[in-house]
Amino acid sequence: MSLNRSQQLFVTIVKKHHAKPLVKAAKNAGAEGATILYAKGSGIHEKKSFIGIPIEFEKELILTIAKKQVMDQIVHAIVQTGKLNESGKGIGFTIDLKKVTGIAHLLDDPEEADQVMGEEDEDIMPKEDIPFDLIVTIVKKGSANQVIDSSLEAGAEGGTILNGRGSGIHEKASLLNIPIEPEKEVVLTLIHQKKTKEVLQAIETGVGLNQSGKGIAFVIEVDKVVGINHVIEELIEKTTE
Structure with a gap:
């Protein structure tokens, strides 16, 4: 038997404390489960300081x-519940x-019928072919805000920061041999893919990723996007002008 790789x-x-109802909605729509990670971040519509304090x-x-057969209805449930x-x-x-x-229980099921969204749900996922990328940048602690500032200057809408740990070949730190x-x-x-090169270059220059030990960045192509209707509408208007 082989795994169904059409995943x-x-x-x-979302904002803090908003994830649980979305996970519940996803499960009710057919998801096996979900993982919640805690992060921080800001967009162009969120104030970045108060009385000079970040x-x-x-x-x-x-x-x-x-x-893929059930992802559309899962997305629909999440968008509706979270009002994305x-x-x-x-x-x-x-x-x-x-x-x-790690999902051996999700084997191909020949009896499973494809589940698609109905006509009433068509507004949830825009039909327009607006290609997006996800830039993932990994840097030392304290450098993330510099990444976001550089990306904003190049035209990005904002960014989300996750905390992690790790080491590279240029990092060999120890304390008492530990x-x-x-x-x-x-x-x-x-x-948006038209801005990917410019934003990636801005991040590389702003953080100095071309220097050893400063960090890395890579790009992942994104299939569908929700929650940024104002961006998509602006892009559609520009393409129709």
């Missing part, structure tokens, strides 16, 4: 993996997965 990942980013908005990031079509409520995007392991794992920050930047 997708839906990433949802403000870091707490976020929750939800990872949901499901078959309203400005400032959050964003979501799907990524096609090349290979998945290895130390340097703290990291992972920045997720959703960007």
